Amino acid sequence: MRFLPHTPEQIQQMLDVIGAESIESLFAGIPDSCRRLKMMALPEAMSEWALNRHMDKLSDHIAVSPEYKVFLGAGRYNHFIPATVTSLSSRSEFLTAYTPYQPEISQGTLQAIYEYQTLAAWLMGVDVATASHYDGATALAEALLMAVRKTGSRQVAVSSLVNPLYRRVVKTYLEPAEINILELPRLQNGQTDISPLEGIQGIAAVALQSPNFFGCIENIGVAAQKTHEAGGLFVAGFTEAMAYGLLKNPGSLGADIVCGEGQSLGISVAFGGPGLGMLGCTRELMRNLPGRLVGKTKDSTGKNGFVLTLATREQHIRREKATSNICSNNSHCALTAAVYMASLGKTGFRDLAQLNHDKAAWLCEKLTASGYPPAFGAPFFNEFVVKFPPEFEIRYAALLNKKIVAGLPLDKYYPELSDHYLLCATETVSMEDMNALIREVTS
Amino acid sequence: MNESLGATGLILNEKLLWEKGRKGRSGFSQPQRDVPVSPLPVELLGNGPDFPELSEVDVVRHYTRLSTWNFGVDTGMYPLGSCTMKYNPKTNERQAALRGLASGHPLLPESLCQGALELMVELERFLAEITGMDAVSLQPAAGAHGELTGMLVIHAHFKKNGDSRSKIIIPDTAHGTNPASAALCGYRPVPAASGPDGILEPASIAALMDAQTAGIMITNPNTLGLFETHIREIADVIHAKGGLVYADGANMNAVMGIADMGRIGVDVLHLNLHKTFSTPHGGGGPGAGPVCVTRKLAPFLPVPRIITREDGRYTLSEDFPDTIGKLLAFHGHFGVLVRAFSYILSMGAEGLTTASQLAVLNANYLKEKLKTTFHLAYDRPCMHECVFSDQKQQSAGISTLDIAKRLMDYGYHPPTIYFPLVVHGALMIEPTETESMEDLDQFVDALKQIASEPADVLKTAPIRTKVRRMDETAAARKPCLTG
Numbered sequence: 001m002r003f004l005p006h007t008p009e010q011i012q013q014m015l016d017v018i019g020a021e022s023i024e025s026l027f028a029g030i031p032d033s034c035r036r037l038k039m040m041a042l043p044e045a046m047s048e049w050a051l052n053r054h055m056d057k058l059s060d061h062i063a064v065s066p067e068y069k070v071f072l073g074a075g076r077y078n079h080f081i082p083a084t085v086t087s088l089s090s091r092s093e094f095l096t097a098y099t100p101y102q103p104e105i106s107q108g109t110l111q112a113i114y115e116y117q118t119l120a121a122w123l124m125g126v127d128v129a130t131a132s133h134y135d136g137a138t139a140l141a142e143a144l145l146m147a148v149r150k151t152g153s154r155q156v157a158v159s160s161l162v163n164p165l166y167r168r169v170v171k172t173y174l175e176p177a178e179i180n181i182l183e184l185p186r187l188q189n190g191q192t193d194i195s196p197l198e199g200i201q202g203i204a205a206v207a208l209q210s211p212n213f214f215g216c217i218e219n220i221g222v223a224a225q226k227t228h229e230a231g232g233l234f235v236a237g238f239t240e241a242m243a244y245g246l247l248k249n250p251g252s253l254g255a256d257i258v259c260g261e262g263q264s265l266g267i268s269v270a271f272g273g274p275g276l277g278m279l280g281c282t283r284e285l286m287r288n289l290p291g292r293l294v295g296k297t298k299d300s301t302g303k304n305g306f307v308l309t310l311a312t313r314e315q316h317i318r319r320e321k322a323t324s325n326i327c328s329n330n331s332h333c334a335l336t337a338a339v340y341m342a343s344l345g346k347t348g349f350r351d352l353a354q355l356n357h358d359k360a361a362w363l364c365e366k367l368t369a370s371g372y373p374p375a376f377g378a379p380f381f382n383e384f385v386v387k388f389p390p391e392f393e394i395r396y397a398a399l400l401n402k403k404i405v406a407g408l409p410l411d412k413y414y415p416e417l418s419d420h421y422l423l424c425a426t427e428t429v430s431m432e433d434m435n436a437l438i439r440e441v442t443s
Numbered sequence: 444m445n446e447s448l449g450a451t452g453l454i455l456n457e458k459l460l461w462e463k464g465r466k467g468r469s470g471f472s473q474p475q476r477d478v479p480v481s482p483l484p485v486e487l488l489g490n491g492p493d494f495p496e497l498s499e500v501d502v503v504r505h506y507t508r509l510s511t512w513n514f515g516v517d518t519g520m521y522p523l524g525s526c527t528m529k530y531n532p533k534t535n536e537r538q539a540a541l542r543g544l545a546s547g548h549p550l551l552p553e554s555l556c557q558g559a560l561e562l563m564v565e566l567e568r569f570l571a572e573i574t575g576m577d578a579v580s581l582q583p584a585a586g587a588h589g590e591l592t593g594m595l596v597i598h599a600h601f602k603k604n605g606d607s608r609s610k611i612i613i614p615d616t617a618h619g620t621n622p623a624s625a626a627l628c629g630y631r632p633v634p635a636a637s638g639p640d641g642i643l644e645p646a647s648i649a650a651l652m653d654a655q656t657a658g659i660m661i662t663n664p665n666t667l668g669l670f671e672t673h674i675r676e677i678a679d680v681i682h683a684k685g686g687l688v689y690a691d692g693a694n695m696n697a698v699m700g701i702a703d704m705g706r707i708g709v710d711v712l713h714l715n716l717h718k719t720f721s722t723p724h725g726g727g728g729p730g731a732g733p734v735c736v737t738r739k740l741a742p743f744l745p746v747p748r749i750i751t752r753e754d755g756r757y758t759l760s761e762d763f764p765d766t767i768g769k770l771l772a773f774h775g776h777f778g779v780l781v782r783a784f785s786y787i788l789s790m791g792a793e794g795l796t797t798a799s800q801l802a803v804l805n806a807n808y809l810k811e812k813l814k815t816t817f818h819l820a821y822d823r824p825c826m827h828e829c830v831f832s833d834q835k836q837q838s839a840g841i842s843t844l845d846i847a848k849r850l851m852d853y854g855y856h857p858p859t860i861y862f863p864l865v866v867h868g869a870l871m872i873e874p875t876e877t878e879s880m881e882d883l884d885q886f887v888d889a890l891k892q893i894a895s896e897p898a899d900v901l902k903t904a905p906i907r908t909k910v911r912r913m914d915e916t917a918a919a920r921k922p923c924l925t926g
Contacts, residue, residue: 001790001794001797001798003529003530003532003721003789003790003798003876003877004794004797004798004801004876004877005877005878005879005880005882006801006804006876006879006880010879010880011801011804013880014804014805014808014880015804017808017811017812018804018807018808018810018811019811020807020824023800023801023803023804026800026803026804026807026824027701027800027803028824029669029670029672029823029824030670030672030698030701030702031672031675033675033706033707034670034674034675034702034703034706034707035701035702035703035706036575036700036701036702036703036706037703037706039700039792039793039796040572040573040699040700040792040795040796041572041792042569042572042573042787042791042792042795043788043791044791045788045789045790045791045793045794046788046789046791048534048789051534051538051785051788051789052534052537052538054788055538055541055544055781055785056541057558058543058544058558058559058561058562059541059542059543059544059558060543060558061543061556061557061558061559061561062543062544062547062551062555062556062557062558062559063543063547063551063555063556064542064543064546064547064548065546068555070548070551072548072550072551074550075549075550075772075773076548076549076550076773078546078548080474082470082471082472082499084470084499084502084503086540087503088502088503088506088507088510089506090536091506091507091510092515092516092517092518092531092723093510093511093513093514093515093517093518094510094513094515094725094726095515095531095536095723095725095726096515096516096517096518096531096723096724097513097514097515097516097724097725097726098521098523098526098528098724098726098727098856099724099726099727099728100726100727102847102851102856102857103910103913103915104848104851104905104908104909104910104911104912104913105512105513105514105851105856105905105908105909106512106513106514106726107509107512107513107908107909107910108509108510108511108512108513109513109726109727111457111459111509111512112506112509112726113726113727114459114924114925114926115459115460115926117924117925118460118461118925118926119460119492119494121925122492122493122494123492127925128924128925129924129925131727132727132728134584134585134588134729134771134776135584135771135772135773136772137769137771137772138584138588138770138771163772165769165772165773166772168768168769169768169769169770169771169772171768172595172745172767172768172769172770173627175768176595176598176627176628176629177627177628177629178629217483217487244489244491244492245491245492246483246487246488246489246491247483247487247488247489248487248488248489249489249492252489261772268545268546268778269545269546269547269548269549270539270544270545270546270547270777270778271544271547271548271549271556271559271773271774271777271778272548272549272771272772272773272774272775272777273549273584273729273771273773273774273775273776273777273778273779274584274728274729274776274777274778274779275772286922286924292727293922293924294924295918295919295922295923295924296918296923296924296926297913297914297915297917297918297923298913298914298917299910299911299912299913299914300903300911300912300913300914301911303910303911305909305910305913306913307913307915307918309915309918309919309922309924310919310922311919312919314619315587315619315620315622315623316618316619316620316862317619318619318623319619319622319623319632320622320623320625320626320631320632321626322619322623322626324623325587325590325591325620325623325624325626325627326585326587326588327585327586327587327618327619327620328585328586328587328717328724328727328728328729328730329585329727329728329729330584330725330728330729331725331726331727331728331729332723332725332726332727332728332729333725333728333729335725335726338460339502339506341492341494342460342470342494342495342497342502342505343469343470343471343497343499343502344469344470344471344494345464345468345469345470345471345494345495345496345497346491346492346493346494346495346496347467347469347496348469348470348471348473348496349491349492349494350491351473352471352473352474353491354480355473355474355476355478357481357483358476358478358479358480358481359478361478361481362478362479362481365481379483379484379487381483400552400554400555405548405551405552405555408550427474428474430477431477431478
């Protein structure tokens with residue numbers, strides 16, 4: 001086995017040093033009652049070349065562009081990833097290092113994450129951002145738990161237009177802690193109805209997502225104000241980080257905690273993971289943050305450098321009293337996102353965000369002209385909902401054979417929205433691709 | 444120092460990103476525009492984040508220089524106890540980068556993602572087989588996330604039976620994530636002390652276990668690198684009072700092909716694919732923490748679960764009314780799962796068993812070679828790691844921290860230090876199976892040489908790194924977390 005360097009002679013020499021008869025004798029402390037009765041039934045070890053063949057075949061059984069025209073978003077977005085991003089983040093000094101607990105030989109990771117925290121804070125409009133969480137959904141759950149700890153209230157409100165998969169995760173995290181979740185309904189125009197907040201006092205947090213699950217941009221400023229009037233912290237979520245190349249950031253609109261998914265920032269879709277949970281907040285809430293933080297300091301000779309800091313919030317010090325149980329996070333995804341943000345720069349990011357909106361707007365316009373206007377009137381970023389006629393369900397299935405995935409059917413998540421489809425168009429979708437879809441839909 | 448790995452070389456300084464660049468530069472090739480501009484309402488628009496503007500070359504040099512200040516498994520030996528920093532095969536990276544696996548959308552119709560579902564079903568089966576458990580969820584994103592999932596499963600099991608329990612037994616050698624994960628489910632940790640030989644004794648567990656206690660969270664082999672010899676009896680004690688046994692599988696690398704967690708009486712177990720199954724740690728993640736359970740607890744696993752139909756096709760099902768729900772938006776850290784799958788196929792059953800055998804051989808070899816130099820906390824055969832302390836060095840004013848920092852100058856990543864807490868000044872060494880005898884010998888020489896060095900040399904170490912010892916107190920007192 002090429003990963004195992006021991007020769008039979010060396011194994012014998014090592015056993016002699018130990019004073020053991022055989023390797024098996026090293027395991028003598030394991031009682032019979034704890035042992036396997038037979039060898040593990042696994043496939044025969046594959047050579048590198050047989051493995052390549054096997055994996056190529058599995059990979060070929062997953063539909064991807066350009067063969068397929070996939071108009072899916074809903075929490076994972078297909079964006080171009082520059083070769084530099086993949087190449088630099090794959091450097092094994094970054095990839096094969098552990099968590100930077102030993103700062104003197106981890107300054108590469110530490111500076112990169114400090115820079116990520118900074119760019120992420122600018123993107124979200126917050127004072128501080130954590131080194132990363134698992135994904136947008138767990139970042140939202142942690143944000144709500146943080147608000148509960150801070151306020152002492154055990155009630156939160158979450159918009160019904162937060163990605164339904166995120167809401168499932170929130171429920172999983174909050175239910176055993178007996179935290180009550182109030183679901184905010186939606187308005188006709190595809191935005192959240194915040195009127196149920198009227199008259200509520202002492203809520204821990206209110207969470208909206210913008211752009212929301214229907215792609216619509218929420219009125220964050222008003223929601224934040226109403227939340228503060230109800231004595232709560234306002235949590236702004238997002239699944240498409242690229243939207244903030246164009247939109248006013250949530251922090252500037254009054255959000256106390258901002259959290260979301262950063263997969264769009266140079267990270268592969270990879271069947272949904274790993275992604276990048278982004279989480280940040282105002283300076284006042286800093287010590288309530290869950291997860292790792294990198295801070296700037298000096299070494300014994302006065303030279304600038306970086307360390308993991310505020311560890312007294314964390315599980316390895318505080319154990320059951322920690323602000324979270326999180327240990328490993330998605331550090332490498334954060335580093336990747338930083339390389340991506342640095343590569344695009346302010347203007348590049350803005351231009352690309354505009355192009356995303358323009359692609360989706362063009363598709364929406366053409367569908368409208370063909371008799372399929374968007375189902376909701378609020379402005380959107382790069383995805384929107386369309387209602388097709390009931391017979392479209394059959395056409396949707398037929399289109400899969402023509403290698404077109406015509407968006408995400410919404411009835412599974414919102415049973416009242418039968419025949420509604422969430423369509424996404426990023427910069428990776430060409431006018432030709434969109435024309436193919438329009439032709440098929442309208443023919 | 445004679446002929447050690449550590450050497451001085453040219454280290455380049457590098458500014459912070461935003462101290463570089465010029466307005467008007469970009470390192471990104473804008474896609475060609477084939478649609479007109481469609482402005483959003485002006486009241487929605489912000490200024491956009493003020494990212495620095497750099498050319499492609501600026502970005503490449505920046506991150507290349509940063510990377511040279513890091514130490515990875517590819518750089519050298521990384522004997523970080525409890526973290527299993529084994530070699531991360533390059534073939535795993537090739538597989539994870541395949542187009543379908545790297546860019547398939549998680550909400551594709553099932554007919555268009557059969558390759559991904561097949562990989563996951565197969566990996567679930569492999570992990571069940573390796574652990575001796577019945578059912579597996581690949582959804583948890585990391586070890587601690589797996590612990591949370593496992594505790595939620597236990598919580599849901601008791602809730603279903605109308606049995607409310609408030610406590611959980613956690614040994615004093617446990618990882619900090621154990622009590623933190625249990626607390627998220629509302630369980631109060633009850634500490635259990637290990638016996639004089641570093642392992643738990645059934646009688647002390649029996650004294651703690653009652654009908655208010657949900658069970659025990661136990662790491663086996665434990666964080667002292669010792670197999671919990673009485674685990675079978677302990678499981679019986681827990682089960683007799685209706686409790687469940689949670690096993691932290693962080694140290695699975697010692698016992699693949701040898702121990703059977705199902706036979707041991709484990710009810711729930713999490714694995715760390717970034718430890719035992721060779722996926723890279725990435726400077727702190729992403730990892731993956733699959734959870735393995737007995738048949739009885741399978742209905743509580745996260746959804747969706749993958750079902751193999753009679754015609755051999757795969758389908759996703761949410762039809763599990765007792766499920767704890769979802770732990771992550773999609774199907775887990777799929778990119779990490781691909782790498783672990785690739786590793787298991789490269790190794791086979793025999794290869795994995797040999798890996799565990801050699802991991803244990805390496806640890807025992809180091810233990811023998813070093814036990815005259817450093818105090819050995821428990822002098823008995825160990826599993827995949829061994830725990831020393833600074834007891835013999837203390838009189839010279841030398842601490843575990845000094846030894847760890849000095850190891851960097853010799854070209855090694857330090858071992859885990861000051862953990863487990865039960866050993867004062869612990870130095871926890873896990874060589875893993877991918878280090879050769881020559882490399883272990885060189886590591887032993889380095890440690891022995893360090894032990895003979897005067898205190899002032901050790902106190903000022905490291906001297907060959909990009910930065911010297913960092914002022915962590917100042918960092919925490921006046922936090923500067925953004926530029």
